[in-house]
């Protein structure tokens with residue numbers, strides 16, 4: 281019996297995925313749980329293990345092709361069945377090649393497709409993923425040229441449309457089409473008639489001049505962006521230019537207390553928890569204290585509402601050889617130093633071995649990024665939407681600083697110093713709150729015992 285390999289459901293909001301690589305050729309053996317193929321979704325790249333031991337009888341979906349969750353992508357079976365597979369394939373799962381429409385469902389058209397209402401037409405023109413993208417970017421789908429089957433708008437169509445900065449308010453299809461130089465218009469996310477959304481109401485954004493990437497005769501090498509690169513680029517432009525008015529503050533923090541605690545307890549900690557103790561769990565603990573003291577920094581904006589998140593889910597930026605990803609330590613406020621270290625190290629390890637699932641990179645309420653590992657002084661990062669603040673950790677280095685003793689006498693001492701930057705969204709976080717939030721973190725790092733002594 282041939283075994284159908286099905287595109288897995290990687291998370292509630294994931295409707296489709298793209299095959300990046302097959303790890304076996306047709307006819308080759310594979311063991312259970314060995315990586316069979318790699319996929320990319322809008323949230324995460326992942327390696328998919330083989331569900332059984334056997335021979336790869338057929339590959340039904342080529343590399344770079346996007347199919348809905350639940351599609352049969354390959355067949356596995358015994359070596360004796362090799363060569364018989366294609367005959368058993370039902371029409372609904374015929375091989376999908378690069379010529380097939382990327383976003384069109386593989387299954388036959390449903391009765392929904394006969395619906396002639398606007399919503400019905402939009403449904404037939406696009407996959408759930410494309411509609412979600414349209415919703416997020418306030419794009420009126422009727423204005424996006426569709427190159428898919430029967431004029432469906434594919435994800436690539438949508439990406440190309442967004443890359444041109446060509447979003448438009450939903451329901452504004454009568455408005456003149458934006459020219460290539462137009463900046464996206466500010467528009468509501470949920471209620472088209474509401475005056476505000478994630479974006480700044482009434483703010484006039486100057487158009488971005490299009491500058492050619494290279495001139496005639498210039499020596500260049502052009503390579504297409506990876507899917508992850510495109511997503512990062514899109515998210516950064518969206519956050520900084522369309523949604524959040526960024527403001528920055530930088531604090532100088534003496535990390536000598538943390539460095540001492542770490543050196544003193546490191547060995548026992550690692551024996552007890554079975555994981556390394558870096559600076560990050562201390563920083564996470566201090567950040568949690570700051571977020572508890574100033575809940576607005578752990579909030580999001582939804583139209584005219586401020587949504588205070590009741591859980592503290594810390595996103596931690598993890599650098600990858602092929603980009604950057606932000607896995608989330610969920611319910612971080614319920615974890616002690618050991619729990620934070622374990623969770624962080626596990627997520628970072630699995631991010632680097634492509635073993636994260638989309639749910640592990642969603643739901644963050646605040647993000648910490650530590651470019652200090654690369655030796656920077658401090659950075660001013662871009663807010664990870666829909667959050668309203670992100671903190672950067674600069675390099676921790678020994679510096680001469682003025683210290684004052686209990687008698688008021690000054691001296692110059694060598695201390696482990698760090699600059700930490702906070703980028704915050706001035707729609708709901710004012711400078712005074714941001715600085716008080718950072719003061720809580722500074723105090724905790726400089727004087728806290730972190731449950732270690």
Ligand code: CO6
Nearest residue numbers: 558560597598599649650651652653659660661674675676
């Ligand atoms: N200063 C000095 N030394 C550090 C620092 C800082 N800030 N952070 C870590 N380290 C040390 C750490 O103590 C380890 O050394 P040992 O003491 O010898 O063990 C070593 O560097 C390696 O740390 P590791 O990466 O293993 O663990 P850590 O828990 O500190 O960090 C991580 C985990 C996932 C956050 C980190 O590995 C990482 O990926 N950081 C980069 C994140 C990133 O790329 N962010 C985007 C950068 S761009 O934000 C940006 C604002 C702009 C500039």
